[in-house]
Amino acid sequence: MTTDAVTTPLQELTEVLESLIGPGGCPWDKEQTPESLCDYVLEEAFELVDAIRSGKAADVREELGDVMFLMAFIGRLYQDKAGFSLNDAMSDVAAKMIRRHPHVFDEVTFKNKEEQLKAWEAIKRSEKSDGEGRPKGIYDSLPAGLPPLLKAYRLHSKAARVGFTWPEDEDVLRQVESERQEWEEALESGSREQQEAEFGDYLFTLVELGRRKGIKANAAIGGANVRFLQRFEAMEALCRERGLDFPSLSFEEKDALWNEVKLHDSSKNT
Structure with a gap:
């Protein structure tokens, strides 16, 4: 892939951003700060995850674009705020990935994945230090706001x-x-x-x-949530077809519906 093929879309997006926050641009966009965009980053990231797990490539493409727009937006704002751009951040992460993959970019070999991950952690710790030059703790880089x-x-x-x-x-x-x-x-x-x-x-x-x-527990419980919602909605659909009021049914009747829907799911997956 040529350099133009990589950079042209980013340049196009950058030009759109310049119009949005420049003279005659959008009043809402011109008011935004990196801090005000944080919630949108979280929302769009969750939407991207939902799209990926749905298996719908068109949705993934759209949500990837939305996330990229926010990354470019925040990068553009930091260009004025701190003097670096999204291009600088991408160059930094490329260098970081080369540094953390010596088995790919250098003459280093690992016996197994566990050894490689331990080396990754050691390299990562060596990159960051406290005010006195000592490596930070194992969990210092763990985001406090993770689910x-x-x-x-x-x-x-x-x-x-x-x-x-x-x-x-x-x-x-x-x-x-x-x-x-x-x-x-x-x-x-x-x-x-x-x-x-x-x-x-x-x-x-x-x-x-x-x-x-x-x-991964988070993905596993996410899948369980989806299955529960799909089966519950299927129970409600059966009740509508049969002229039943779901909330007024006994637990035994609801459980029978659940097992009927679950059995139908199992037959589709065989």
Whole structure:
């Protein structure tokens, strides 16, 4: 791919931005700051994730464009605010990726993926230091605002890269069982505070079990949410077809509908 093929669309987008925030531009765009665009970044990122998981390429293309527009917008604002552009940021990240992949861009070899990830973490830590030149902590770069399940996954992942995890999967399974027992004991205690703490520990350990099996808890619960909503909507559709009022049905009747919809789902996937 030529340089023009890469840079021309970005240049086109930059020219659009210049018109939007320049004389005679859009009053709303001209009022924006990097801080005011933060919520839009989060919203568009979630929309992109939804599009990717939906499998609809046209939606992915649109949402990628929306995210890129915000990145270009913020980059343009920082050009005035701090003297760097989106091009500078892209050059920086290209250099960073080269530095963090010595097995690709240098004569370094790793025995396995675990060794590579540990090296990645070490390189990343060496790039950042505190005010006295000492490497920052393992979790210093972890965003405070990550969704809890995603944060739990990243906590486990980073701990594993420095060797702080259970040696074998069987050890995690035993810990999951131990946390389940502590959760049941908390239920018997009647202490709301203890119940919440033990339920959190139980979930936290399950996240690690999933991570070791290649399952990301945030994506897994997202899939479960989608399946539940699809099946619930299918139950409501059946009720409309049969002239039934879903809320007035007994639990047994609702459960029968649920099993009917679930069975239909299973037959479609075979």
